[in-house]
Every structure is written in structure tokens, then in C-alpha cells.
Amino acid sequence: MTDKHIFEAVDKSLKDVMRIVNERNAELPFGRKVVVFGGDFLQNLPVVSKESRADVVRASLFSSYLWSSCKVLRLTKNMRLQVGRTSDNVDDIWKFSEWNLEIGDGLAGGENDEEVDLQFPDDLLIQQVADPIVSIVNVTYPDLQSQLWNPDYLQERAIFAPTHEIVEAVNDYVLSKIDEDEVIYLSSDEVSNDDRGMADPDLHSTEYLNSIKCSGLPNHQLKLKVGAMVILLRNIDQSCAVAEDSAALL
Template structure:
């Protein structure tokens, strides 16, 4: 009990510090969500803000505010990285039991009568779902149907309310990645988005427009440069850059964003992004502040090979073991694909047949669910030791 009281006191202190650092916009969102949740008014909110406006800071403040008073808040993210940034966060699929191949008839398999999760959700004052725009609308609708099913046990009228009368706050930016629809058209992607769901009519959109990252840790000249760059990106995202257009427009990129060395562009890109890389190889802060984004896996492979060549350490090559599972039909179709062919396949979601590593190399996890140790899809790591078998 003493430890519980101490933790609540710590959360309360953290909460007060965070409240004092909020912008006016954040405080308005915070007050509206708190009022709806603490007074059991219900409601669905969407906090719309681009990167740097403090959505994660808002989630952390809400978590501290609720939990310091002994209330329960359920925080989830659409991705592992988003989930780990929220205290006590977990991916939405893991928390609610949403199927991978979701359809309009899907429900949350983990939300069942008399289950511990159902009891948790009934007692929860607030549900936060970060990075919502990248998730298919059927996932939100599955949660809506499941919550209505269990909340109607408390009051039959809850079955008519979105999410069974729970206060749910979504967050994200529709300018960023939308749901991935395999071989889908632009219309298919829009149709899969949250704003195309019947739930969107219940959402109250709360906007964050002030970039908090421009307010700390930079000189006035640097802040002005970042502000102009941020505004330019927003104009592209809003479709207004380059004047009026019908969906296509020619943009003139600033000279400082262009790679001038056409003979060795990857070297130039790495040198600019990671200056003095070898001297900073074991500096976590240096590596956390930098990343190279690439449009295709081929370019990712080229960048990785070049960076790996800079590290003057012994290299180890680990090989995967691939084979076609025999079927029960007896037709022998599994024999038409040779092992060499399987080893040559390079596609999204699967590691290459050859994995080349060196001590000091940076690697990214593709599959991991050990969030308690901060490990999830997309976590960047540094190789410190190489065994004989990986």
C-alpha cells in the first residue's frame, strides 16, 4: 500500500510538471477529454496534429492525470513504436484481440463476458488509441461492436452508444501513412480509413497546430529555418503547395535537400546524415537523432551495404534454411521450387537469405513482441556480439 501511495504521489508530481508545460491548445484538449471521462459523459474524439505538436506529450499527461487519482486508462497504439511511447501502452491488436485479416464482421476475440480484460474495460475511464489513421476502419468497428456487447450488460441503452458509452480518444495525422490495402487503388485506401467508417460521424475533431519541437533546444536562426521547413511540408501534405492543382503538381525542391553528387549519391547521403559515423558509432543519442528513409527495399539494401562496408570489423554471414512444405495432394507441386529459388526471394516482411552482420552495425527488429524490454517492430539496435550460429 505504501508503494502504491508513493507511485501515485510520483504520478501526481509528474502530472503537475506536464500541465505547466502544456500549450493552450493542448490544455483545451486535455480539459475536454478529462471532463467527458471523469463525468462519464461518453464521447469519441480525434486529436488531429502533425508530428511535433505534442500528441504523445498529451497522452502521457492524460495517463498521469487519471492514474494519479486511482482511475484506469487503457492506452494502445496501432504500431509497436507508438505503443511503447505511452506509459503502459500496448498494441491495439494485442490488447483487444483484433484479428490480422479483419473484415466488417470481425469482433475482438479477447473481449468476452466475465473475462479479466472485459472487467478492465468496464472500469476504465478512458481509452487512447494513438496513430489511428494507419489502421483499417474495420478494426475500430470491431472494438465498437465488442464494447457495445459487454457494456449493454450494465445498461441496455449502452448498446446504442458508440463504443458502448466509453470515452475513446484517437490520435494521428491523415497526412501520413494511411491503411495498407494490398494492390488497392486510391479509392480503396480512402474507403479503408477511419474517416470512412460510420464511427467518424461521432468523432469530435480536436486540432493541435503549434509545433512544440520548435520551442526548445534551438537557436532563433535554427528555429526559423525549421519553422519554414515544417510549413512547407504541411503545404505538401494539405495539397496546396505549388498552387491550385488537380491532384498532380510539379514542386521545386530546395537546393539543400538535393544530392548533388550523382556519381555516388549513397555516400553523400550517408555522409550528410551520419557525419563522423565511426567515431559516434556507440553513441545512442547520436543514432537516435538520425535515420535514412528509403522508398524501396533495393535502396535500403544499397544503403545498408555501404554503411556496413565502413565498419572495419570482421563480418559474419548467417544463412536462412528454406524449403517448400510438401502438400497432401500427392501431386508433387512442392518440388517445382528449388532451394536456390527460395533463397533468392526478397520481399517485405521477410529477412534476406543472407544476413551480413558486424559488431557495431545498426540493425532494426522486424518481428518482436517483448515490449516490456522496449523491443517491438522497428526498434533499432546495435550489434555487440556475434555467435557462431546467430
């Protein structure tokens, strides 16, 4: 996901450093140092804000003058998925990975002009869909109430969602399936009015601030039940973090 100009800057820096050893190094990629790039263009393209698809491609390493000096090495075995699997499971995993790569390479469904109808295997589809969220939760987490305290049951399942709104809808429905009393915790909703803050604390109402839902900012309401799955993403209490680090050093 790194812009090609970053790699090109490293290339020029290493050339300047390594030319001290040998003048010819100034003409070789990365000053004759071996550099390994890891990644997959099908999954991780550079992030270029508010630009077109062509601008994103132009920012990738593939569009750099360095690409002509690169040798592509392809990994063909998924070692992590094969550990502890039977031969039948490995064969199924291989078939799925091949089908997945065909979609990424634009080969699935035959020749096309970037528009094609794909045939998905039946075992990847939820056949009976009245409410999408209800259906996918019930299929992914069958008999949830009796398995709440089974760590293996929870570790083997996950639901991916494209937006924060869908994540919240899935969380609310899963929480509703737990037969316990719900407790709601609220964030602090007072606007700071110190010298570094806003001159007018009434510029944004607390109702507006509490309604904001975006990446990196916790929701105003936190709904919990006994048995609900909770993941701590980061410690936002820096004073506690510093105290813990100091204790560890002592």
C-alpha cells in the same frame, strides 16, 4: 490504419451493453462512452490489399456513419522537437512543419489538379549528385570511419529508403567505408523433409531459397565488420526466449 468496420462493431457492442443502464444509450454513439481516435489521415490510411484508392478511402473512419459524431482536435505544437531547442531552431522547425502540412493538404504550389511543381528549400537538397547512394551516405555520415564509436553521432542520423533493394545497397556501401576485414555469415540452407513439410524437397532448390529477399525474412548472407552498426529486430530462437522468461520468473 484500422478499417471502419472494426470501429462500427465496437460501436454496436457498446450500445448493446450500455442499453442495460439506459435505453437511450442504444441511440448514442458507442453507448454514450467517450472514445478517442488517434492518428493522421495524411499519413496512416487503412491497408486494403489490391484495391483502388477509392476503396481505401471508403474503408477509412472518415467514410463511416460515426464520423458525423466525431469532433476533430488538432495538435499544433510539436513538444518533442521543441525540448532543449533555441528560439531560432523552434522557428525553423515550425516553418518546416507548416510547409510539410501544405504539401499533405495539397496547398503547396497554389491551386492544382493533383499535379504541381514544388520548390524545395536548398538546405533539404543534395546539390552534387553523381551516384545517389554515395552522395546521400557521404552527406548523412561525413567522416564515418572516425565516428564509428561515437553513439551520439549514430543516434542523430538515419537514411530512409523506399525498397529493400535500396536498403541493401545503402548497407553495402556504408559497410565498404569501414576499414576492417569483412566476415560473411550464411543462414541454414537445408530443406525440411519431415511429415509436415513438403513431400518433394527438390521442389525448390536451395539456390532459389537463398535468393529470396522480402520483408520479415532475413537475407541468406549477413555481412559484418568490426564497428558495423547492427540492430536486433526480434529473437527468432524461441527456446532461448522461453528459457530467459523462465529464469526471470525464478
